[in-house]
Amino acid sequence: MRYQEDLPLVLNQLSCCVRPREKIGIVGRTGSGKSSLGVVLFRLVECCGGSITIDGVDISDIGLADLRSKLSIIPQDPVLFSGTLPLKLDSEVVENGENFSVGERQLLCVARVLLRQCKVLILDEATAAMDSETDALVQETLRSSFQHCTTLTIAHRLHTVLNCHRVMVLNQGQVVEFDEPSKLLANENSRFCSMLAAVENKISVRG
Template sequence: MCFMTMSVGVGPVCPTHATCIERSHMHFPGRNEDWHCRVNCSGKSTLIQTLFRIVEPAAGQIMIDGTNISSIGLHDLRSRLSIIPQDPTMFDGTVRSNLDPLEEYSDGQTWEALDKCQLGDEVRKKEGKLDSTVIENGENWSMGQRQLVCLGRLLLKKSKVLVLDEATASVDTATDNLIQQTLRQHFVDSTVITIAHRTTSVLDSDMVLLLDHGLIEEYDTPTRLLENKSSSFAKLVAEYTVRSNSSLENAGDI
């Protein structure tokens, strides 16, 4: 995947009220390519919206496997991409319909996906199993379980490009670790783009990208960025470690 000299302007939602992405050029050669983005309005969301063609670039182009995505129909393009958002989407229906709304997969494939995302045993306990009721917004499921259902959809679809947009920001560390482990195990041939506040989620990435107000601030392997103590990424990891240790100490005092 390659973002070639791309600029995107989306008006007042940007901190500069001008362009959110300015002449950015990035190349991801395949497999797990994870991004860690530094601040909320840095341009990361705009970049993802451009990948899904929710917004169109004012200049430049995005290439996937040598094809300019602007030449691909929207339905065809988006059918090849998958995303786990921060707020997991579930709707009124059944476990089966939430995992496979278009009824494209067999029960065996659905159970396999549930087992891979560690929800198989939980669903087997339910009286209706795959036909168990899911109420609107998945309110009868925990936040972590809803996020794992979204992961189950990805396991069924097997897209070559996956986007995790703050996917683990609202789940506990155990669920975060489970999602990361599942991605590493079952998506080794996919490009995984991860936007995360938890720096631990991207430490084993192939590459880390930091954006600042639409400009590339750093783009390198995590190892090289951490070796450079003056890098913004190294400082972020250090700050996160201090906060985590402080939280553990405070919990121990309770």
């Protein structure tokens, strides 16, 4: 699959279009379809309707190896396979990477995507298990190293998507809002605005 910079990534099933090199934040309540989007992009399950196209190519028409060679993901709970790093950095990896913390496994995923230089990167709360100092460092690395990469950030913490070009709000598998964060926040009737207000209200009550 060849990446052409003048062609967008299109999610027909969700009726939206993501432009090349765009940074998209994907939010929604539990069960809205955020993680399912990543599942169908990697074709862990096949679409039962609609289509997803990247550079004008329907992802269901190409081989899994070709598709996944252009995609990378940093998951919230990464799994490592035993035996994949023999004598590398003098580290042994046990089954599921259990001898690494979740944060360390996420850092290994970050290193992997930096080496692969993919065209589409999916971040599923990629720094959730890291301390704040490491989180800030990784976020800056991702911003500087993936300027020319289309990035889809599946966010469980709404503040992580405020710097994205656009925010996609999902509800029951449908796109209900898709616009710049500032425009969504300027509309007090927007779903994104109400979601963020609810989060801030919880923080103020706890504080």
